[in-house]
Amino acid sequence: MGRPPCCDKVGVKKGPWTPEEDIILVSYIQEHGPGNWRSVPTNTELVLLTGLYSLLTGFTHWFSGLLRCSKSCRLRWTNYLRPGIKRGNFTDHEEKMIVHLQALLGNRWAAIASYLPQRTDNDIKNYWNTHLKKKLSKLNSGPDGQKQDGFLSSQPKGQWERRLQTDIHMAKQALCEALSLDKPTQLPDSKPSNSSYHPFTKPYQASSTYASSADNIARLLENWKKNSSPKSAQTNSETTQNSSNNNLGATGSSSSEGAQSATTPDQAFDSLLSFNSSTSESVSVDETANLTPETSLFQDESKSNMETQVPLQLIEKWLFDDGTTQGQDDLINMPLEDNAVFF
């Protein structure tokens, strides 16, 4: 028996999201939390009728609900509307992280994104495909291309790499479980990729984080009003992007950090592969301060007594280093091909 489509292909809207749809979706998630995407398109009608009636008075055409499939809703939320997403220029440090993690994990963008909580896997994937891959291939074909054989030419596909992935996941999971007594509910702004996250098994509680989504709605509404001319759909991307950036202002302090701290692409990339930062500049204060609970767990994890997993500690140390460079040097000096020795 063939698998049925996630949604009826007939009557399902496709293409770019309009600000109105964004508002509807954000409102629904505000109410119920992320997850259970299957019910979003139908339930959005209820949300509109109950939660946003006063807000949306006058926009009666919205009451038709979202004509989007669940997949589209989830994607829109995780890649665009979710609070805490940083958009725009990738910092030097982020580039380094992506390059190294890609070398370690391959094209596992979700896994890589878990180390860059403010970036979405789609964003990272796009950035890799449009920027980093070209840069690296250019360097590879260049005169000193041999410098980075350890990265692209040695895509880790061996056992150690799978083991690493598994170990990270298991350690993460174990730590989450261990801490679950203190933190019974996962904060909603962390990506709900964790399979243990079930917003409907426990009553969803709106947190302060979601207030940013309320701001989001307000801004979306404002933008929608401004752009309610026939061209509104065209400016969708701009307005929602702005709202996302504004949104960051409510959730963190690093919204402008990327653009400000990014050096020129060439400068940034010069140090991309050498990766022997002599100072702690590669980890900005903001990035450290804005770690999600998930990454904070990783910090704790790296400090836990897991002495047997030296490579993991090195990775974690490097990724979330609080200033010392020992972890970075150790990691960089560790040849990827020889990591199996640790396992």
Add this chain to the structure above:
DNA sequence: AAGTAAACCAACCGCAGCGTT
């Protein structure tokens, strides 16, 4: 100024994995 190529990125598609029944 107009046409074309390249770059960018949001969104779609199909598959895989996991949980539930």
Add this chain to the structure above:
DNA sequence: CAACGCTGCGGTTGGTTTACT
């Protein structure tokens, strides 16, 4: 244990914007 349903992931596409001629 198998079938089913849902969600997440990675590859890819296509529309839009920007750069170049």
